[in-house]
Amino acid sequence: MGLIGILVGLGLLVALAFRGWSVLLLAPIAALIAAAFAGEPLLAHWTQTFMGSGARFIAQFxxxxxxxxLFGKIMDDSGSVTSIAEFMTEKLGTRRAMLAVVLAGAFVTYGGVSLxxxxxxxxxxxxALFRQAGIPRRLMPAAIALGTSTFTMSALPGTPSIQNAIPMPFFGTTPFAAPGLGILASVIMLAFGLWWLGRAEGRARLAGEGFGPADATAPVDAAAEDPIVRERATTAHEFxxxxxxxxxxxxxxPSFGLAALPLVVVVVVNLLMSLVILPQMDVSFLAEPRWGGTTLSAVGGVWSVVVALTAAILVALAxxxxxxxxxxATLDAGANASVLPVFSVASLVGFGAVVAALPAFELVREWVLGIEGGPLVSLAIATNVLAALTGSASGGLTIALDALGPTYMKLAAEIGLDPALLHRVAVIGSGTLDSLPHNGAVVTLLAVCGTTHRESYLDIVMVGIVGAIVALVAVILLGSFVGSF
Known part of the structure; x- marks a missing residue:
């Protein structure tokens, strides 16, 4: 009955979240349904297990x-993101419109701007660029997704994305975990995505397919005000x-140089904090009870990103x-934009904590750990499946690591596996099947581009899922044979 309860709770969560119900309501209800089937105490699971896990996520992240x-809102309101995008399109022109959109998205998101x-x-x-170049509008969501939601979210070393930050407390790693493998994965994702988009553009031109209706515009205002888009989006990312x-x-x-400077600050400060400054600091005081009896390896990665984003915000304001x-008003909007996403993801994490605490979850744990291919394969599958079911890379990743992170660290110590490799595999794994149709980022992207799943989703699958899976397989194979680098 316990396993049935887990499936019923998860099914309810997925089905109603897809219809736009708030995860803040769905997650505790689904968790209590799973606990009820298992005959577990409901109030204790809600106030102790669910809330305790959700609160820890909020405290950490x-x-x-x-x-x-805040950084994203400042960069938006100051015109910096627009300046960078215009510079890319001006330099690359309509002949390379697809590449211009991809690189503009990659540049700003790797620099810390919310996707x-x-x-x-x-x-x-x-x-405007696709219309001028005669490229079908239906390809635009995939081009934006390739630049904003693939390699800059999960693979490029040092990316300040929340997904790249989540494994750090579990594995004691930094944002630059397994940099060589991360760069390799990024190249694979980018090359595969550009190949697919170039192929799709070429086939459309041969068929005489143009942009579409000349008066079509992106309904960004409608998308921002759509409550269903909002509910789905806030479980996907931090804005x-x-x-x-x-x-x-x-x-x-601002000019391109000034607009890009805060993005450069994010990367440089993150690198210095991770590899130079924090390793030289005396942080023995962290072992004291008043600081939670923790270690630098558990908090250093988050500290690095916090300092990097703070420095970039100050530079952008200056x-x-x-x-x-x-x-x-800009600062208020940025601060407010962070609240619903963090609580939504924390609710998903709370649901996962209740499920992981049920006796029936031992069957799931044994199945995952028993997957052939070793810990890297089983970790990749676990994060893939949970991200797919929740429609959230960050939520699925946290649930997986909350339930299985200590087990994987123990396995890594036994077989001499570098935790940095676990970090990179987990992050890339969370950024593959999370892009299923109910994913909040997918729904939002289609809405702002004015297209539908029927028109654009296949291309999103190819650049956002297939390319990422190819990169994930390459990282697992290479990491298994030569280790982390």
């Missing part, structure tokens, strides 16, 4: 949600789309101080 949303902010800036610009048009946008834009006419 809310600074990253808050700073990431939802990138969606709302890139979609209108992409429509609430409802806040995208709050705040006051600048009347002028550059655009006179350019932000409503600074308080």
């Amino acid at each position: 809310f600074p990253l949600f808050l700073l990431g949303a 939802f902010v990138a969606f709302f800036v890139l979609a209108p610009m992409g429509i 609430d789309p409802a806040e995208i048009h709050n705040g006051v946008h600048a009347y002028t834009k 550059i655009n101080w006179r350019r932000l006419p409503g600074l308080r």
Whole structure:
């Protein structure tokens, strides 16, 4: 009965979340249903297991949600993201419109800008560029997804994405875990995605397919105000789309150099904190009970990203101080944009904690660990499946590591496996099947581009799922034979 309860609770969560129900309500209800089938105490699971796990997630990662949303909003309202996108399109031109959209998205998201902010800036610009180049509108969501939601989210070493941060406390790693394998995976994802998009564009031109209706525009305002889009989106990433048009946008834009400087600061400061500054600091005080009796390996990765985003925010404010006419409104919108996402993902994590605490979950644990191919394969499958079911890379990844992280660390110590390799496999694994049709980022992207699943989803699958799986397989094979590098 316990296993049936887990399946019923999970089925309810997936089905109603896809229809736009709030995860804040669904997750505790689904968790209590699973506990009831197992004959477990309901109130204890809700107040102790569910809330305890969700609270720990918020305590660990809310600074990253808050700073990431703030940084994205400042970069948006100051016109910096627009300036970078315009520079890319101007330099590459309409002949390389597809590449311009991909690289613009990759540049801003690797620099720490929320992909939802990138969606709302890139979609209108992409429509103008694709129309001028005669490229079908239906290919635009896949081009934006390739640049914003694939290798810069899960593979590039040092990316400040929340997905790359989640494994750090579990494995004691840094944002630059397994850099060589991360770069290799990034190259595979980018090359495969560009090949597919180029092929699709070529076939469309041969068929005489143009952009589409000349008066078509991206309904970004409607997407930002759509409650169903909002509910799905807030479980996917760290920015609430409802806040995208709050705040006051600048009347002028900074130059490309000034606009890009905060993004460079994120990468450089993150690198220095991870590899130079923190390793040299005396943090023995962390072992004291008042600091939770923790270690630098457990908190250092999060600290690095926090400092990097804080430094970038200060630089962005210094550059655009006179350019932000409503600074308080911008900061308020950025802060507010972080709240619903972190609580939504924390609720998913709480649901996972209740499931993992049920006696029947031992069957699931044994099945996962018994998958042939070793711990890297079983970890990849676990994160893939959970991210797919929840429609959230961050939620699925946290659930998997909460339930199985200590077991994988024990296995790694026994067989001499570098935790950095576990980190990279887990993150890339969470960023594959999370892009199923109910994923919040997919729903939001289609909405802002004004296309449908029927028109654009196959291309999203190819660049966002198939390419990522090819890269994941390559990382697992190479990591199994030569280890982490």
